[in-house]
Amino acid sequence: MSKSKDFLRTIVENDIQSSKYKEITTRFPPEPNGFPHIGHAKSIVLNFGIAKDYDGHCNLRMDDTNPTKEDTKYVDALKDAVEWLGFDYGKEVYFTSDYFDKIHNYAIQLIKMGKAYVDSVDEEEMRELRGTVTTSGQRSKFASRTIEENLELFEKMKNGEFKDGEHVLRASIDMGASNMKMRDPLLYRIRHAFHFRTQDKWCIYPMYDFAHCLSDYIEGVSHSICTLEFENNRDIYNWVLNTLELKAPRPYQYEFARLGINYTVMSKRKLLELVENKVVDGWDDPRLPTIAGYKRRGYTKESILNFCEQIGVAKANSIVDVSQLEFCIRDDLNKKVPRVLCVLEPLKVTIENYEGIENIDSPYYPHDVPKDGTREIPFSNEIYIDKNDFNENPPKGYFRLTPTQPVRLRHGYIITCTDIIKNDSGEIIELKAKYHSDSKSGSDTSGIKVKSAIQWVSASTAKEVEVRVYDRLFKDEAPEGLEDINKTSLKVIKNALIEPAVISQKPDERFQFEREGYFYCDPIDYTDAKPVFNKIVGLKDSWSKKTNESKPKEQSLEKANKVQVKGDVEPMTGVQNKLFTKYTEELKLNSEVANIIARDEYLSLFYAESLLVLNSPVGLANIIANDVARVIKENQSTKLKFTATQIAELIKMIDKEIISSKIAKQVFDSMVKDGANPSQIVEDKGLVQISDPSKIEPIIDEIIAKNQDNVEKFKSGNTKLLGFFVGQVLKQTGGKANPKVVNELVAKKLK
Numbered sequence: 001m002s003k004s005k006d007f008l009r010t011i012v013e014n015d016i017q018s019s020k021y022k023e024i025t026t027r028f029p030p031e032p033n034g035f036p037h038i039g040h041a042k043s044i045v046l047n048f049g050i051a052k053d054y055d056g057h058c059n060l061r062m063d064d065t066n067p068t069k070e071d072t073k074y075v076d077a078l079k080d081a082v083e084w085l086g087f088d089y090g091k092e093v094y095f096t097s098d099y100f101d102k103i104h105n106y107a108i109q110l111i112k113m114g115k116a117y118v119d120s121v122d123e124e125e126m127r128e129l130r131g132t133v134t135t136s137g138q139r140s141k142f143a144s145r146t147i148e149e150n151l152e153l154f155e156k157m158k159n160g161e162f163k164d165g166e167h168v169l170r171a172s173i174d175m176g177a178s179n180m181k182m183r184d185p186l187l188y189r190i191r192h193a194f195h196f197r198t199q200d201k202w203c204i205y206p207m208y209d210f211a212h213c214l215s216d217y218i219e220g221v222s223h224s225i226c227t228l229e230f231e232n233n234r235d236i237y238n239w240v241l242n243t244l245e246l247k248a249p250r251p252y253q254y255e256f257a258r259l260g261i262n263y264t265v266m267s268k269r270k271l272l273e274l275v276e277n278k279v280v281d282g283w284d285d286p287r288l289p290t291i292a293g294y295k296r297r298g299y300t301k302e303s304i305l306n307f308c309e310q311i312g313v314a315k316a317n318s319i320v321d322v323s324q325l326e327f328c329i330r331d332d333l334n335k336k337v338p339r340v341l342c343v344l345e346p347l348k349v350t351i352e353n354y355e356g357i358e359n360i361d362s363p364y365y366p367h368d369v370p371k372d373g374t375r376e377i378p379f380s381n382e383i384y385i386d387k388n389d390f391n392e393n394p395p396k397g398y399f400r401l402t403p404t405q406p407v408r409l410r411h412g413y414i415i416t417c418t419d420i421i422k423n424d425s426g427e428i429i430e431l432k433a434k435y436h437s438d439s440k441s442g443s444d445t446s447g448i449k450v451k452s453a454i455q456w457v458s459a460s461t462a463k464e465v466e467v468r469v470y471d472r473l474f475k476d477e478a479p480e481g482l483e484d485i486n487k488t489s490l491k492v493i494k495n496a497l498i499e500p501a502v503i504s505q506k507p508d509e510r511f512q513f514e515r516e517g518y519f520y521c522d523p524i525d526y527t528d529a530k531p532v533f534n535k536i537v538g539l540k541d542s543w544s545k546k547t548n549e550s551k552p553k554e555q556s557l558e559k560a561n562k563v564q565v566k567g568d569v570e571p572m573t574g575v576q577n578k579l580f581t582k583y584t585e586e587l588k589l590n591s592e593v594a595n596i597i598a599r600d601e602y603l604s605l606f607y608a609e610s611l612l613v614l615n616s617p618v619g620l621a622n623i624i625a626n627d628v629a630r631v632i633k634e635n636q637s638t639k640l641k642f643t644a645t646q647i648a649e650l651i652k653m654i655d656k657e658i659i660s661s662k663i664a665k666q667v668f669d670s671m672v673k674d675g676a677n678p679s680q681i682v683e684d685k686g687l688v689q690i691s692d693p694s695k696i697e698p699i700i701d702e703i704i705a706k707n708q709d710n711v712e713k714f715k716s717g718n719t720k721l722l723g724f725f726v727g728q729v730l731k732q733t734g735g736k737a738n739p740k741v742v743n744e745l746v747a748k749k750l751k
Contacts, residue, residue: 006312006313007313007315008046008050008223008225008254008256008313009050009053011223011254012024012050012054012223013054015222015223016054020222020249021222021249022249023055023056023057023220023222024050024051024054024055024056024057024222024223025051025056025057025058025059025219025220025221025222025223026047026048026050026051026056026057026058026059026221026222026223026224026225027047027058027059027060027061027094027216027219027221027224028040028043028044028047028048028058028059028060028061028082028089029059029061029062029063029096029212029215030062030063030078031062031063031064031065031066031069031070032062032063032064032070032071032072032074032075032078033066033069033070033071033074033268034074034268034271034272034283035074035077035271035283035284035288035290035291035292035293036077036078036081036290036291037266037268037271037288037289037290037291038259038261038264038266038289038290038291038294038304038307038325039258039259039266039289040078040081040291041081041085041291041304041308042258042259042308042311043225043227044081044082044085044087045085045305045308045309046225046256046308046313047225048082048085048087048088048089050223050225052087056222057090058087058089059089059090059094059219059221060078060079060082060089060090060093060094061093061094061095061096061215061219062075062078062093062094062095062096062097063096063208063211063212063215064095064096064097064195064196064197065096065097065205065206065207065208065211066191066205067191067193067194067195067196067205068191068193070195070196071196072196075093077283077291077292079093080291080292081291081292084291084295084301085291085301085304085305086301086305094215094219095197096206096211096212096215097195097197097198099211099214099215099218100198100201100202100206102214102218103206103210103211103214103215104158104204104206106214106240106244107154107169107187107188107206107210108151108154109244110171110187110243110244111147111150111151111154111169112147112151113243114147114172115171115172115173115243116150116169116170116171116172116187117142117143117145117150117169117170117172118142118145118149118150118153118154118157118167118168118169118170119140119142119143119167119168119169119170119184120140120142120166120167121140121142122165123165125140126140129175130175130180130183131175131176131180131183133180136175136176137175137176137180137183137184138175139175139184140170140184143170143172143184153167154169154188157169157188157190157203157204158202158203158204159203160192160203162190163190163192164189164190164191164192165189165190166190167190168186168187168188168189168190169186169187169188169189169204170184170185170186170187171184171185171187171210171236171239171240172184173185173239177235177718178710178713178718178721179232179235179718180232181209181232181233181235181236182235182236182239185207185209185210185236186207186209187206187207187209187210188204188205188206188207188210189204189205189207190203190204191203191204191205208233209233209236209237209240210236210240212224212237213236213237213238213240213241213251213253214240214241216251217241217246217250217251220249221251222249222251222252223251223252223254224237224251224252224253224254225253225254225255225256226253226254226255226256227255227256227257227258228255228256228257228258228315228316228317229258230253230255231255233253234253234255237253238253255315256313256314256315257313257314257315257316257317257318258317259311259320260317260318260319260320261289261319261320261321261322261325262319262320262321262322262477262478263322263472263473263474263475263476263477263479264289264322264473264474264479265289265474265479265481266289270481271283271288271289271290273481273482274288274473274482277482279482279485280473284296284524286298286468286470286534287470287471287472287473287489287490288473291304295523296522296523296524296534297470297520297534297535297536298510298518298519298520298534298536299329299536300329300332300333300510302332303325303328303329303331303332303333304328306328306331306332307324307325307328309591310324310328310591310592310595311324311592312590312591312592319478322472324592324595326537327595329518329536329537330518330537330539331572333510333512333518333536333537334512337510337511337512337518338364338365338373338511338512339364339365339366339511339512339514340364340498340499340501340502340511340512340513340514341377341410341411341455341456341457341498341499341513341514342455342457342465342467342496342497342498342499342502342513342514342516342519343384343385343386343455343456343457343462343496343497343498344386344467344469344493344496344513344516345386345387345388345493345496346384346385346386346387346457346495346496346497347384347385347386347387347389347390347428347429347430347431348382348383348384348429348430348431348459349382349383349384349385349415349430349431349432349433349456350381350382350430350431350432350433351381351382351383351415351433351434351435352381352418352432352433352434353434353435354380354381354435355381356380356381357378357379357380357458357460358378358379359376359377359378359379360376360377360378360379360411360412360440360441361374361375361376362374362375362376362377362411366411375499375501376501377411377412377458377499377501378458378460378461378500379409379412379413379458380458380459380460380461382458382459382460383409383456383457383458383459384456384457384459384462384497385401385409385431385454385455385456386454386455387428388400389401389407389454389455390402390417390428390431392420392428399450399451399452400452400454401415401417401431401454402417403417403420405450406436406448406450407450407452407453407454408439408441408450408452408453408454409453409454409456410441410453410454410455410456410514411441412440412441412456413435413436413437413439413440413441414435414436414439414444414446414448414450415433415434415435415436416433416434416436417431417432417433418432418433418434419431419432420432436448454515455513455514455515455516457497457498457499458499461499461500462497462498462499462500463497463498463499463500463502463503463531464495464496464497465496465497465498465503465530465531465532465533466492466493466494466496466525466530466531466532466533467492467493467496467519467532467533467535468490468491468492468493468522468532468533468534468535469490469491469492469493469535470489470490470534470535471486471488471489471490471491472486472489473485473486473489474486496533498513498531498533503528503531508521508523509521510536511533512539513533515539516535516538516539517535517536517537517538517539518535518536518537518538518539519533519534519535519536520533520534520536521533521534522534572598572599576598576599577598579594579597579598579604580594580595580598583597583598583617583621587617587618587621588617588618589617589618589621590621590622592625593621593622593625593626594621596625596629597621597624597625600629602632602638603624603625603628603629606624606628606644606647607620607621607624607644609643609644609645610624610644610645610647610648610651611648613644613645613648613649614648614649614651614652614655616648616651616652616655619651619654619655620647620648620651623647623650623651623668624647627668628640628647631672640672640675641671641672641673641674641675642671642672642675646671646675646677646678649677649678649679650664650667650668650671650678653678653679653682657689657691657738657740658682658688658689659682659687659688659689660689660735660736660737660738660739662730662735663682663687663689663735663736666685666687666735667681667682667687670685687736688736689736689737689738690733690736690737690738691738691741693741693745696729696733696737696738696741696742696745697745697749699729699732699733699737700725700729700742700745700746700749701749703725703728703729703732704725704749704750707724707725707728710724710725711750714750715750722743722746722747722750725746725750726739726742726743726746729742729746730742
C-alpha cells in the first residue's frame, strides 16, 4: 500500500483476511444542504481512498431526507468536489430518496413486530420524558397503542392527514438506556414540504439514524465510516439492522476524528450564515473553507490530498493548525509555478541616463535549473517599482532603495536614486535615478555591492491588473460567528502592474509574484480587458508575524533563541528535506511530527541526542514535537530545565510499563518546573505503575459491589459499560493502575 496503514485500514484488512466480505464497499453520504468544505475533503479522501486501496467501490450518496434545506445546486457541488479531487464514483449518484419506499416498508415491519409506535406528545413533553444522563426516562402514554392503531396512524401520516409535528414514529427500545440516543429514538417525522427529487409524493421523511443504516444495507456497504459525533448513534444503527434480522453480509459503522482547523468554521449552518448575510461573496468565496472556495482561490487538488494524508486518520478529535494546509499549497506550488514580476503599489522611476529599450532574457525558474522556460522582460527609461521598495528615511536593516543606497532591479541593472519628486501634499510621486550600465545581472562588472533585488515593470509595456489579496476570514483562533470576522480579510488592488508575458499565458495558470506570494487567475472575473488575480498564499506565514507584533516586546524571543514549534511554512531546505525523509522512511514517524522536528534546528538536535540514549524513535518524537515544543513556545525560550537524556529516560519508563502514559504527563510537568530526573520524581511521589493483579483485584471487587445496576446492564448486552468500570479503577488508583491489566481483569470478573 502506498498510504500508511491507519486503524480503519487495519480493520478492512482483517475483514478481507477473514473473508467477511466479498467486496469492500464504502460510501460518502453528505446531506445536500450546503457546499462541501475541507472536512468533507478528508472524508472523501478516506472513503474513496480505502475503496481504491482494496479494489472496492465507494458510493456517492446524497442523504436527502430533509426537503426544507436541500437543493440540486448542492448535489452538483458535491459531485464536482469528488471529481476535482480525482475520485470516481461510477456511473450514478445514489440518493436516500431512492429507497423511501423500502425504508417505509421496514418501518411498517417494526410496527408489526411491536418495535415501533406512533407518539403524539409535543416536543417539550418528549424532551422532559426523555430524562437526563443521571435519571431514567419515561415512556409516553401513547406507547401503549396497539399495533393496529399504530399502523392506521402511520398510514394517515403518510397520506398527509396530520400537520407537521402532530405525530412522530418512534422505535420502542429502552427509556432507561445509559446511551440516551437509545431512549426510543425518532424514526419518522411529518414534513409537508416539496422535495427536489420526489416532489410532493411524501409527507413523512425518515430520520438520519433510521435511513442511514438501511441505505447502507440496501447498497451493500461493508464499512460505514462516520465521524466521532455519530459514535453513540452506532447503537441505533446496530439495533435497526439486528431487530429487522437483516441477512449478512451487513454493514458495520466505524468512527474517526473529524477535521477541525483553527481560524476556521466548518459548520454548514455557520457557513450558510456567512453566505446569506453577504459577509462573503457566495459559497465559492476564496476566503471560505469550501472546496469551491479553495478552487477559486487557486489551491491545487494535490495540495488538498497531501494535507489530508499528512493529518492522517485519528480516533480523537483535535485542531489542526491552518498553517499546515498553507504549507501544503506552498510546497506544491514551489515545485512547479513560474516566477514573474508584479508591482502591487506602483511608484514611477525615470532613469535619466538610459535611452531606448531592450529585452532582458529572464528565467521563469531561477532557482530550479532542470526546469526550462524563459521570457523577455522589456526594459526602458521609465519603470515602476513598489512604493514599499523605497524609503526616504530608512530604518536600520532596510536593504532596498534609499537616497544613498542602490538596489538591483530583479534580472536587470543596479540603479541609484538621484532625486525625489513630491506633490503638494508631500507624497512621493516619482523618483529620478541612474542605472549602471556594467551592472546587468549575470554579467555584472560594476563592483557595486547591493543587498537586495526588487521587482519592477516597464511603464510602456506593463499590463494593469486587479489583485485580490485574501487573508484569514476570522481573527480569532476558535471563532464562534460573525462577531469574530476579520474585517481586513480582503484587500482589492485595482491598479497593480504586471509584466506583459504573464497575460499571454493559459487561463488556468498559477504564478509566484516574486517577493509577494502565489497568485491565480480568477476563473470567474478574469477577462483579457481586465485580468484579475487571486492571492493563494504568501511566501511565508505572515499571520503569525502579525500576531507576534501585537504582543509586548518582552514576550518575543531573541533571534538566537527563536524556535518554530508549528513547522516553518517556507519550502524546506536541503538539510530539512533529508531529515524529513529519514524521519518518515527510516524511523516511521507521522508526517506532521516529522515536519515539525525537521524544520526546527533546535528540536532536530534535541531529538538526535535523545535517540543516542534510547532507541524509541516514535515515542521520543511524539513527546518532543508536542510537549517539548509546547514548553518552548509557552516560555518563549529554548533554555529548558530538563535534558534530552532525561526525556529518553521518561520514555524508557513508559516503554517498560513502569509508568502509564497518564502518569508520564505528571512527571513531565514536574521536570518542566524543577528539572529533576524522571526516575527520582516517580520514586519520590510513588508513581510506579501497579501491574500486580493481587493489588488491583480488591479494588475491582469493591467497585463492582457498589455498582450492581451497571453490572446487570453489562451482562444484558451493554458492553460499553466495561469502560465505566475500568475508568473507576483508574480513578481510584490515581491513574497508577496498568490499563491493560485492569481491562483484562475487569472483563474476566464481569463474565
